[in-house]
Amino acid sequence: MTTSVAAPTRPSPAARRLRPERSLPAAPGPAVGSRPAGPLPDPSDWTFELLAEYHEKIRATASRFALDTYPNQLEVITAEQMMDAYASVGMPVNYRHWSYGKEFIANERSYRRGQMGLAYEIVINSNPCISYLMEENTTAMQALVIAHAAYGHNSFFKGNYLFRLWTDASSIIDYLVYARNYIAECEEKHGMGAVEDVLDSCHALQSYGVDRYHRPSKISLAEERTRREDRLAYAQAQVNDIWRTLPKRPDRADDIAEQKRFPSEPQENLLYFIEKNAPLLEPWQREIVRIVRKVAQYFYPQRQTQVMNEGWATFWHYTLLNTLYDEGHLTDGLMIEWLKSHTNVIYQPPVGHPAYSGLNPYALGFAMYTDIRRICEQPTDEDREFFPQLAGTPWLPAVHHAMRNFKDESFIGQYLSPKVIRDLRLFAIVDDEHEEQLRVSAIHDGAGYRHLREALSHQYDLGNREPDIQVWSVNLRGDRSLTLRHTRHHNRPLHDGAQEVLKHVARLWGFGVNLESVDAYGDVTTHWSATASELVST
Amino acid sequence: MLQQIIDRRLAGKNKSIGNRERFLRRYRGQLQEAVRRAVDQRGIRDIERGEDIHLPKRDINEPAFRHGAGGARELVHPGNQEYVRGDHIERPQGGSGRGSGQGQAADSGEGEDDFVFHLTKEEFMQIFFDDLALPRLARTQLAETPETKSHRAGFSNAGTPSNLSVIRSMRGAIGRRVAIGAGSRAELAELEARLAASVLAAEPLDALVRDELVARIDALRLRLRKIPYLDPIDLRYRNRVRVPVPTAKAVMFCLMDVSGSMDEARKDLAKRFFILLYLFLTRHYDKIDLVFIRHHTQAQEVDEENFFRARETGGTVVSSALVLMEEIIRERYAPGEWNIYGAQASDGDNWHHDSGRCRELLTQSLLPKCRYFAYVQVAEEEQNLWEEYARLQEVERHFAMRKVTQAAQIYPVFRDLFKSEGAIA
Numbered sequence: 004m005t006t007s008v009a010a011p012t013r014p015s016p017a018a019r020r021l022r023p024e025r026s027l028p029a030a031p032g033p034a035v036g037s038r039p040a041g042p043l044p045d046p047s048d049w050t051f052e053l054l055a056e057y058h059e060k061i062r063a064t065a066s067r068f069a070l071d072t073y074p075n076q077l078e079v080i081t082a083e084q085m086m087d088a089y090a091s092v093g094m095p096v097n098y099r100h101w102s103y104g105k106e107f108i109a110n111e112r113s114y115r116r117g118q119m120g121l122a123y124e125i126v127i128n129s130n131p132c133i134s135y136l137m138e139e140n141t142t143a144m145q146a147l148v149i150a151h152a153a154y155g156h157n158s159f160f161k162g163n164y165l166f167r168l169w170t171d172a173s174s175i176i177d178y179l180v181y182a183r184n185y186i187a188e189c190e191e192k193h194g195m196g197a198v199e200d201v202l203d204s205c206h207a208l209q210s211y212g213v214d215r216y217h218r219p220s221k222i223s224l225a226e227e228r229t230r231r232e233d234r235l236a237y238a239q240a241q242v243n244d245i246w247r248t249l250p251k252r253p254d255r256a257d258d259i260a261e262q263k264r265f266p267s268e269p270q271e272n273l274l275y276f277i278e279k280n281a282p283l284l285e286p287w288q289r290e291i292v293r294i295v296r297k298v299a300q301y302f303y304p305q306r307q308t309q310v311m312n313e314g315w316a317t318f319w320h321y322t323l324l325n326t327l328y329d330e331g332h333l334t335d336g337l338m339i340e341w342l343k344s345h346t347n348v349i350y351q352p353p354v355g356h357p358a359y360s361g362l363n364p365y366a367l368g369f370a371m372y373t374d375i376r377r378i379c380e381q382p383t384d385e386d387r388e389f390f391p392q393l394a395g396t397p398w399l400p401a402v403h404h405a406m407r408n409f410k411d412e413s414f415i416g417q418y419l420s421p422k423v424i425r426d427l428r429l430f431a432i433v434d435d436e437h438e439e440q441l442r443v444s445a446i447h448d449g450a451g452y453r454h455l456r457e458a459l460s461h462q463y464d465l466g467n468r469e470p471d472i473q474v475w476s477v478n479l480r481g482d483r484s485l486t487l488r489h490t491r492h493h494n495r496p497l498h499d500g501a502q503e504v505l506k507h508v509a510r511l512w513g514f515g516v517n518l519e520s521v522d523a524y525g526d527v528t529t530h531w532s533a534t535a536s537e538l539v540s541t
Numbered sequence: 542m543l544q545q546i547i548d549r550r551l552a553g554k555n556k557s558i559g560n561r562e563r564f565l566r567r568y569r570g571q572l573q574e575a576v577r578r579a580v581d582q583r584g585i586r587d588i589e590r591g592e593d594i595h596l597p598k599r600d601i602n603e604p605a606f607r608h609g610a611g612g613a614r615e616l617v618h619p620g621n622q623e624y625v626r627g628d629h630i631e632r633p634q635g636g637s638g639r640g641s642g643q644g645q646a647a648d649s650g651e652g653e654d655d656f657v658f659h660l661t662k663e664e665f666m667q668i669f670f671d672d673l674a675l676p677r678l679a680r681t682q683l684a685e686t687p688e689t690k691s692h693r694a695g696f697s698n699a700g701t702p703s704n705l706s707v708i709r710s711m712r713g714a715i716g717r718r719v720a721i722g723a724g725s726r727a728e729l730a731e732l733e734a735r736l737a738a739s740v741l742a743a744e745p746l747d748a749l750v751r752d753e754l755v756a757r758i759d760a761l762r763l764r765l766r767k768i769p770y771l772d773p774i775d776l777r778y779r780n781r782v783r784v785p786v787p788t789a790k791a792v793m794f795c796l797m798d799v800s801g802s803m804d805e806a807r808k809d810l811a812k813r814f815f816i817l818l819y820l821f822l823t824r825h826y827d828k829i830d831l832v833f834i835r836h837h838t839q840a841q842e843v844d845e846e847n848f849f850r851a852r853e854t855g856g857t858v859v860s861s862a863l864v865l866m867e868e869i870i871r872e873r874y875a876p877g878e879w880n881i882y883g884a885q886a887s888d889g890d891n892w893h894h895d896s897g898r899c900r901e902l903l904t905q906s907l908l909p910k911c912r913y914f915a916y917v918q919v920a921e922e923e924q925n926l927w928e929e930y931a932r933l934q935e936v937e938r939h940f941a942m943r944k945v946t947q948a949a950q951i952y953p954v955f956r957d958l959f960k961s962e963g964a965i966a
Contacts, residue, residue, distance in 0.1 A: 055546060076547065080550060100560060100563065101560065101563035101567045102603055104557060104560030104561040105601060106560075108658040135549075195566070199567070352620070427619040428619060428621040430621040431615050431618075432616055439632075442630075443627065444626065446625055450626065493612050495608045500604045500605065504604045
């Protein structure tokens with residue numbers, strides 16, 4: 004077999020312009036100063052002074068590996084506070100909603116019963132980057148968390164192109180504070196029930212509140228506030244304009260207008276479309292739609308880079324702590340302790356195991372970054388065939404490149420190596436409703452590597468995971484109903500819950516809403532509809 | 542380096558409490574139902590604790606567009622043991638809940654498990670007594686006219702002359718005079734010293750300078766004299782504020798028939814009713830006295846233990862208990878100071894000449910002193926006591942009576958007796 008592997012996708016021109024790749028050192032920098040007389044102390048109870056010492060060592064090492072991070076802010080919190088943070092999707096502040104209460108109750112219960120350990124850390128993509136260290140952690144675990152979150156995740160947030168394009172780390176906390184206050188204000192003015200109705204409906208459409216291709220503009224809190232009033236007034240005027248019923252003039256221009264579709268092209272961002280065009284929403288309701296949409300947009304990159312992000316952080320806590328150990332800063336006991344949790348974190352139960360719930364992103368990501376380094380340092384013939392551009396090159400720029408310019412889908416498509424496939428013993432199963440049985444389409448052998456890589460890459464494509472639903476048309480002249488269209492991918496139908504979601508869409512839209520499911524031939528196969536008054540207000 | 546690590550442990554926890562409240566508010570209907578069920582099954586002693594609440598998962602589901610079963614898809618799994626390409630595997634049974642293949646759609650499998658969570662004791666009691674209230678009669682006299690007591694609260698600069706605090710006012714005046722006159726007095730002392738020095742000195746001052754000095758001294762003396770001895774801003778008045786004092790003293794009389802016909806099951810019903818009433822009253826009053834009176838042919842005041850445990854035999858004379866209650870009120874609980882509640886439980890069995898007397902006792906001496914008097918009959922058949930009381934109920938608004946024959950009825954009956962007026966459940 005000859006080398007017919009595609010070259011790695013180069014970063015797009017846009018990404019390049021955004022961030023000229025800094026010249027990365029080919030190898031990590033040398034250790035500063037002489038070898039220490041002895042390792043850092045490792046009592047199981049940490050102190051602030053000790054944490055600061057560990058932090059300083061880790062920071063110095065990370066900079067030798069060219070990890071570029073936002074300033075770090077480490078915060079020590081209790082288990083209860085950790086659960087609070089869980090409940091508000093990991094953010095230090097968020098608006099109030101019953102679903103977060105539900106989340107909190109569920110977490111608290113499983114924590115109390117010992118079914119679930121709390122995460123050792125939560126890290127927030129903000130500038131400065133906030134990492135939560137849990138009080139209960141031992142010194143070893145705190146060191147692990149600092150390396151993992153404050154240098155691994157943090158450098159990913161700062162470096163990865165999706166985060167650079169889509170999120171604004173410096174303003175997110177401000178925006179959430181604004182959102183929380185605004186929603187609290189609305190609750191006071193319009194009643195909890197009314198606000199909850201809007202939020203419920205928006206949450207149902209959360210995954211459809213993101214721009215997949217347009218880049219959102221960055222807005223600071225101050226601007227946001229001053230622009231809000233103008234925007235609300237303007238948006239309201241715009242909406243009215245669409246719905247204006249001018250007295251009809253019997254000329255031909257009118258007929259043409261009647262045939263014009265609205266929207267002229269299908270729209271993928273349902274919440275944006277509703278915010279701008281729903282005829283009956285009050286200004287404050289539009290603003291709430293906007294808030295939910297903005298928050299969803301902020302989390303959009305995280306949903307697309309789970310494997311990469313966790314793999315990157317895991318790779319670096321492993322590399323940094325091992326480097327520190329090799330240079331004599333860490334004790335054996337501390338190493339054994341964090342390696343134990345490290346092993347738990349990257350454990351991948353095999354299919355059929357009671358603990359199996361899909362691929363573990365930590366395991367897959369860690370294996371892939373580690374393997375990129377191996378391919379660079381000790382390439383085999385197989386690697387030279389699959390990764391000619393990597394084999395034998397300096398590893399540090401290679402892993403940085405892999406972190407910066409990909410998302411899970413493309414990262415796996417580009418870097419999943421035969422060795423990782425073999426190590427994880429990956430295999431693919433086709434589940435086709437037209438076949439009696441499931442079929443094994445590829446396993447970890449020579450014939451299967453490329454197929455598996457492609458299949459796994461598709462599996463991480465958000466476009467595959469979520470049904471493709473777009474705004475199709477609005478009946479401007481008739482009953483003002485909104486039509487959504489679901490385009491079936493591999494003929495996979497919608498879940499029965501669609502009817503429920505549709506009721507929420509109808510509540511926001513204010514008039515009837517239809518949903519058509521279209522198969523590969525363009526024929527409408529299934530049809531749902533909901534009217535505006537189907538949901539009982541709370 | 543130290544400032545990079547921030548200790549947030551003392552910054553408030555329970556940030557999610559608002560979210561939890563919203564959650565409880567949303568599922569209030571289901572919660573009330575669950576609490577009702579829980580109360581029916583509970584023993585009395587442990588009624589005042591939290592409860593695990595089960596909500597069906599589909600009720601609290603948040604809808605979202607998802608893929609359903611069907612179509613074609615390919616999933617990659619780890620840990621292959623036995624398969625080679627082209628192998629066929631039986632489709633696992635059990636619909637969407639299959640072990641493999643759920644990797645990407647982990648939360649689309651809809652189990653019918655319940656969402657379980659724990660209501661705290663406070664939340665439980667809150668829902669338990671939701672929309673119950675003391676009958677209006679009692680409420681107007683209690684909650685809305687709290688007693689206040691006058692307390693000293695320092696001094697203020699406004700008030701009536703009778704509250705004038707002379708000492709404070711004078712002290713302020715001295716301070717003011719000292720402060721205002723300080724500059725002038727210092728200058729005066731200096732000028733006088735210069736004058737005196739010039740008299741003693743060999744070379745007397747120039748007459749012009751001397752006159753000027755004397756004029757200045759006179760002016761200063763005049764200014765100092767003009768500082769008012771007492772100024773309106775010096776006046777201080779003793780300040781008093783009225784603080785509400787908890788008047789809420791209540792006494793609850795529990796009257797129970799312990800004659801031979803009251804078996805354990807019936808006593809248990811009565812017990813549950815008393816406990817409910819007690820819990821309910823503790824939510825309205827800080828301090829509650831309990832008086833237990835048990836009776837057969839004679840009444841006696843006992844402690845709680847004996848009240849619920851001991852069993853007597855013999856006939857029944859209900860009025861004996863009422864007479865005893867009246868005596869105790871007269872001795873220990875003046876109706877002007879105490880909110881008096883009566884609860885009576887009996888199987889309705891009474892010496893037939895006695896029932897009329899019971900009604901008279903209630904109308905004439907007890908009901909006028911009570912906030913509320915509830916009678917619960919723990920047996921089905923209506924005997925003469927029930928009939929007499931039924932006549933009473935028609936005329937007295939703060940007298941109520943109900944029949945309870947099963948434990949499950951206790952709570953509805955209780956709610957019925959205390960439902961808040963205007964909000965008919």
